[in-house]
Structures are given as C-alpha cells and as structure tokens.
Amino acid sequence: MAADVHKKKGWEVPNGSLAPGNGQHAERSESPTPGLAQGTEPGKGQSAGQEGAMFVHTRSYEDLTSPEDGGAVVRSPEERRGEPAEPTSMEQISKDFSELSTQLTGMALDLEEEMRQSQEGKLEPSPQATRHDSVLSGKEEEDVTMDTWRMHRKHVFVLSEAGKPVYSRYGSEEALSSTMGVMMALVSFLEAEKNAIRSIHADGYKVVFVRKSPLVLVAVARTRQSEQEIAHELLYIYYQILSLLTWTQLNHIFQQKQNYDLRRLLAGSERITDNLLDLMAHDPSFLMGAVRCLPLAASVRDAVSTSLQQAKAKSLVFSILLSGNQLVSLVRKKDQFLHPIDLHLLFNLISSSSSFREGEAWTPICLPKFNSSGFFHAHISYLEQEMDLCLLLVSTDREDFFTVSDCKRRFQERLRRRGVHHALQEALRTPFYSVAQVGIPDLRHFIYKSKSSGLFTSPEIEAPYVREEEKERLLGLYQYLHSRAHNSSRPLKNIYFTGPRENLLAWVTSAFELYICYSPLGTKAGAISAVNKLMKWIRKEEDRLFILTPQTY
Amino acid sequence: MMELVSLQDMAQTAVLGSSLGDNRPTYIYKVVLLGSTSVGKSSLAYRYVKNDFKESLPTVGCSFFTQTVQLETATIKLEIWDTAGQEKYHSVCHLYYRGAHAALLVYDLTNKETLNRAKQWLTELEKEFLPDEIVIALVGNKTDLADEREVAAEEGEEFARNRSLLFMETSAKSNHQVNDIFMAIGKVWDGSRIPHPLAKLVMLSALCSLSAQELLRREGEKAPVPSRGGGQRLDLGTRRGRMGCCRI
Numbered sequence: 001m002a003a004d005v006h007k008k009k010g011w012e013v014p015n016g017s018l019a020p021g022n023g024q025h026a027e028r029s030e031s032p033t034p035g036l037a038q039g040t041e042p043g044k045g046q047s048a049g050q051e052g053a054m055f056v057h058t059r060s061y062e063d064l065t066s067p068e069d070g071g072a073v074v075r076s077p078e079e080r081r082g083e084p085a086e087p088t089s090m091e092q093i094s095k096d097f098s099e100l101s102t103q104l105t106g107m108a109l110d111l112e113e114e115m116r117q118s119q120e121g122k123l124e125p126s127p128q129a130t131r132h133d134s135v136l137s138g139k140e141e142e143d144v145t146m147d148t149w150r151m152h153r154k155h156v157f158v159l160s161e162a163g164k165p166v167y168s169r170y171g172s173e174e175a176l177s178s179t180m181g182v183m184m185a186l187v188s189f190l191e192a193e194k195n196a197i198r199s200i201h202a203d204g205y206k207v208v209f210v211r212k213s214p215l216v217l218v219a220v221a222r223t224r225q226s227e228q229e230i231a232h233e234l235l236y237i238y239y240q241i242l243s244l245l246t247w248t249q250l251n252h253i254f255q256q257k258q259n260y261d262l263r264r265l266l267a268g269s270e271r272i273t274d275n276l277l278d279l280m281a282h283d284p285s286f287l288m289g290a291v292r293c294l295p296l297a298a299s300v301r302d303a304v305s306t307s308l309q310q311a312k313a314k315s316l317v318f319s320i321l322l323s324g325n326q327l328v329s330l331v332r333k334k335d336q337f338l339h340p341i342d343l344h345l346l347f348n349l350i351s352s353s354s355s356f357r358e359g360e361a362w363t364p365i366c367l368p369k370f371n372s373s374g375f376f377h378a379h380i381s382y383l384e385q386e387m388d389l390c391l392l393l394v395s396t397d398r399e400d401f402f403t404v405s406d407c408k409r410r411f412q413e414r415l416r417r418r419g420v421h422h423a424l425q426e427a428l429r430t431p432f433y434s435v436a437q438v439g440i441p442d443l444r445h446f447i448y449k450s451k452s453s454g455l456f457t458s459p460e461i462e463a464p465y466v467r468e469e470e471k472e473r474l475l476g477l478y479q480y481l482h483s484r485a486h487n488s489s490r491p492l493k494n495i496y497f498t499g500p501r502e503n504l505l506a507w508v509t510s511a512f513e514l515y516i517c518y519s520p521l522g523t524k525a526g527a528i529s530a531v532n533k534l535m536k537w538i539r540k541e542e543d544r545l546f547i548l549t550p551q552t553y
Numbered sequence: 554m555m556e557l558v559s560l561q562d563m564a565q566t567a568v569l570g571s572s573l574g575d576n577r578p579t580y581i582y583k584v585v586l587l588g589s590t591s592v593g594k595s596s597l598a599y600r601y602v603k604n605d606f607k608e609s610l611p612t613v614g615c616s617f618f619t620q621t622v623q624l625e626t627a628t629i630k631l632e633i634w635d636t637a638g639q640e641k642y643h644s645v646c647h648l649y650y651r652g653a654h655a656a657l658l659v660y661d662l663t664n665k666e667t668l669n670r671a672k673q674w675l676t677e678l679e680k681e682f683l684p685d686e687i688v689i690a691l692v693g694n695k696t697d698l699a700d701e702r703e704v705a706a707e708e709g710e711e712f713a714r715n716r717s718l719l720f721m722e723t724s725a726k727s728n729h730q731v732n733d734i735f736m737a738i739g740k741v742w743d744g745s746r747i748p749h750p751l752a753k754l755v756m757l758s759a760l761c762s763l764s765a766q767e768l769l770r771r772e773g774e775k776a777p778v779p780s781r782g783g784g785q786r787l788d789l790g791t792r793r794g795r796m797g798c799c800r801i
Binding site: 265271352359401 | 603
C-alpha cells in the first residue's frame, strides 16, 4: 500500500546507525490504520507519514488506559521510563537534550540547598506573603462550612501522600486539611489491603481518585462526566503541577521531606490551575485531546509559518503562534513532536496571566508529556499591544534569551515584509466562524477532530446556547457521547442521541471523530444527510480550518 | 576613550541620533528587580518603562524590558529584568541577576516580612558579587498606602546606610520617585565609576558578553567576534543595523 510505504520511510534513520527506539514503535502503533480512510479524511496533512504530523498521535485516554493507571503501585522512575505509552522515547530525548538534564542537576542542587536552609528555619514561608498572593490572584477564599461551598458542581483537591493540602479549587487549603486527611486515610486504608480506590458513587456525586505518587488528586463532582473523564481532568491538573516543577523535582522534594508543604512552591500559581479547570469546563479541546486552529486563509498561514520557520535558532525546539486558545502556526524541530496535552498547558499558561502583555517573558517550563524531567525555557510575548497574537518560542538553552528574543524580531520583520500583517489582523477580528456558513438549516453545532493531525474544528456556539449554563450543558452532552464512544469495555462507533431539546449524533472512525448537534425536530435520515454535507463542507474548507502542511526548521 | 566623549552637544545629537555626531558612549546596564511576591516589582518596571500603572498578576519567570537613558556623558541602555517573587522561581533567579550591574531590592512597606526577604536577597547578592561590581538599591514601595505602613522610612534608610546601599521609598501607583530610583542607579555608574573607563570597559564587556555578541550579530552576521573593548560602541552598531534593516 502506497501510504504504508510512505509511512515506513519516515522511520528510516538517515545515517542508518541508530536503530529506531521503542518510542517510535509506540507512536506508529497509535497512528490510524493506513489506507483505510486516507484521502477521504478532511483535515489530514498532505504527507501521510508521521513526519507530516503536527503532534504525536494520541488517543484521548491513553493516559488512563495505559498500564500506568494501576494507581496504587508506587513506581520508580526506571519503571516509568519503560512505559510503552510514552510517546517519545526517553533515550532519544535524553540524547537530543542532554543539556536539559545538566540544567536539572543544577536545579536539584539549588533546591537541596534551599531545603536544607528551610530546615534550619531560615527561609520559612511567611503566611502573610501567601495571603497577599492569594488576594492578588483574585481568589476569594470561601468559607468551607457554608452551603454555597458544598453546592459547587465540581471540587478538585490535591494533597500530598502525607495528607497535606496542596490545592483546593474552592476554599482555603488550611480549612480543608482535616477533609484532605480523611481522603488520604481512605487511599491508604485500601492500599494497606493491596488494593486501590478509584471512585465512590453516591447520591448523584462521583468522587474520583487519581494516585500519582507523591501526589493524590481527588475530584468530587456532580456533573454528567464519566469517572474516566473526571480522572482525565485530574491528570491534567497533575501535569499542570509538573509543568511548574518537573517530575524529578517533585519527587526529589518529597524524598527529602515527606511532609513538605508544596503550597510554598506553588504559591502564585493557583490561578493557573483555577484557569485550567475553568477552561476544561468550557473548551472542548481538552475533551477531544486536540487543538483548534484559528481559521485563516492557507496563503496567509503559509506565509506566517514560513516566517516562523526562517526565524530559527539552534536552541529552538518549538515556535508557536497563537491567538486566544487557537493555534495560528506551529513550527517544530525535526523529529520532535509536541503533545496536545503539553500544548494545552502552554495555552492555559498564557491565557491565565496578563503579565505576558508587557515586555518579554522568559520562564522555565516543563512540558511533561515531552520530557517530565527537565525544564525548557520559553520566550513569551505579544506581537502588538492591541492584537491578540502571542508568540511562544521554546528553547532548550536558558542562556539563550537574547538569541531567542532576536528570533522574535526577525519573525516580525519577515511578517511585515511578506505583507500578511493586514490579513492576519483581519482574521483575528473573526476568530470563530458561524455554523450558518455550512448551510445546513437544522445543524446547530459540531465538533470534527482529525485524529492524525491532532487538530479539531468547531464553529462558535450560538443560539439557543447563549447562557453559560446552556453552553456547559451542550459540552456536557458532547462529554456524554464521547465517554460512550470511548468506553474502554464497550466502545461505540455510531451513537444517535435523541434528547428533549436537541438531537446529537456521534461518529467515530479510526481517522476522525465527528459530533453533531442539531434541531430536536430533525430526523435520523436528516442527520445522516447532514453529516455527508458537513463532511463535504469541511473537506472544501480544510485548508482554512486546519494546518495541512506543518513546518519544521 | 573618554576624551572622545565629553564635550559634545548632547541634546542635539541625541535627537538626531546620528551615529557619527554622537560621540557619547553607550553603555548597556543590566538592572535586576528582586524581592518577595507582590511587593510591586513589575509595577515599578511598568511605571518606569510605560509610565502607567495597573494591577498585575504574579509574574511568570521573568519579564524583560529595555529603556534608554540619556545622561550628560553617556547614553545608558537599561536592560531591566523583572523577576518573579514566587519561591518556585527562586532557584532560577541567579540566571537573571548574573552579570547585573544594578539590583533593586524591593520590599512592600506595608509588610515587614518583605523587608526581611529583601535582606536575604542582599546576602545572596553579596555572595555572588564583589562590592564594586554591582550597585544595590533598597526600595520601599507603596508609599501610597501610608496608613498601612509597617516599616518606617528610617528603618529602611538606616539599614541601607549601614550596608552602603542606595535607598528610596517609591510608589508605582502614584508615580512617586520611580524615575528617580532608576536615574540614581544610572548616575552611580556614570559618576563614580567612569573615571576608570578602561578597567570598567573590560569588565563591562565581559559581563555583557552575551548581549554584546548578540548585538554585534544583529549588526550583520559577518561581524567579527567582539573585541575586549567593543562594549563601548555596541549600541551605535545596533542603531546602524536598525536603520538598514530593510536591506538585510
């Protein structure tokens, strides 16, 4: 099969001296069956191989279905390294980014010094400083004894294995320390029996536990989400914490001092986690495990991508241009792939802080799905004051600020010279398209995900989903269909859902996932013809809605 | 080298920006803002660079600003590194203050604890720098919140005097002495240190080697590796580079 041959080509190592690592096999097994839908599937890159893909191929639930989900077993880093689900082989990464690990040693030493000092009581945190910070982050500390606190639809708690509070979505962590103690007691009690607690279902509530040593994450929810999806969200929170600290540092800390108060290190970042939870409640990106692109004429996007590609530097791994939570362009180093989860974390970081609007930011950041043991350094800046266009340059070298800053300047200059500035501005004015453009009267909304590219497209949510609760309800319906389609014991390919206020249809193939929402008066036959029409429309518009030719440096 | 400098009509050349007529040397000074979280480091930087104030969220990592200051005998390009006060960035902060020419240790005068933190920063800087390598200023911010003051001006002042630091109380919100403190650190360099230009330049170019290389590269990819004395004219080079940017 031609497609298969092409695919194989991508795996060949040019110099022939390196055998493909395990990670590459893992990646391959995750890619959609070649040939089955090739050429018929809109939104797919022009080149069929992994080389042409934007991200590591991924299933939404890879984290949950992988053996890693054992939960109770505390795993050593060696074991973790051998995981087949890890999308990029650790050997390859450590080779390519040996600098990272050397930087990390410095980091760990620093921390050791700091912890030694803190034991001597020199750097004990000031409660006042923490308080100031939480005031600044705008987080109203709720009274946890009040009914309003109990009424929240979803609570998220993070605690250490010593039962110390690390994070709570609502209310102050201190006030919840006894509650978190109980949670830890539940976890430990079952572990003593060589068992693991995964969830409790009672009275319309789901209590979901995710154990990621040295942390325990707990959600108490009365949403329509499945246990699996809630656990997926908790994993995002875990990755969010890793992106600030790295897995290595997190473990190191708790190895040194079991009852360490992690809030010290996370102080000032609560809003990033809060924002992530808010985003997950509104944005289907997280559910889809994919990224949405800003609709943009292909010629403009190509010009932007080429400009990004030309403004390269040796230490750059990823250059990302984004607007809101939509991707405008992404250029990556050859053979290095960005996982959608990592990209989501970057999007969240940028949308949760206004501080990037001024000056140029230079910050250490860990991309946990790429390499959870080291920091990259990210250069983050907005291109223009009044324009919602943020440039993110991810570098391996923390000393490279000026080089990377110059890349930004060169990018802007090239953008100007190519004259696409105006077109880009124009596209930013309408970051979402209306479902009316498709021309199917009964169609209210849809989500189409191209599995191979890790990208999805979706129109603006319009009437009758105007109010916030209505929007969340629609997302809830998608969540429900998604969880039925991806149920690990009984996955479904086609779902037709008739509700009192709308009808939905889900269609999952090896190449794409499509969810449509249309009028409750429509018929099943109507829905099927709508799907055909919609697929044709997406095919026609694909070069505007997707990034078909991802660039490398 | 300094003879070339002194008696030009500085106001004129500054406006015209002519690279031939402006014989004042341009120095690049790296200024780093250090201090606890939410004492107002970013607000000070923002006030100084943009002359504006707004409530900001905690800085992530570090923010970088530049500002050019015209002094009588020199042009100073300030590179301002506004660090995050949060503890998790503590271990990377040395990245940002390494090679700095000046440090502003900022505390919140309505919060005594933040002064102690500033003192800890001082101890850390003293380990890293020789006394004449860096200008350090202690800055008590938020004078607009006079009612909530916890640290008396005298207390900060006395500490600063004992440790030979510059001292000033500021308010980024009401724009009180913000410009002054940045000018003050600039002047220390301009006044007391420049009489020994050669020694200083060697040190400067060593400290700035990263930015020096970078700036020279901007001028043209073919530029030679910067010589030891090259630090003096770096910015002039940049200016030429900028003017000619369209032909690159």
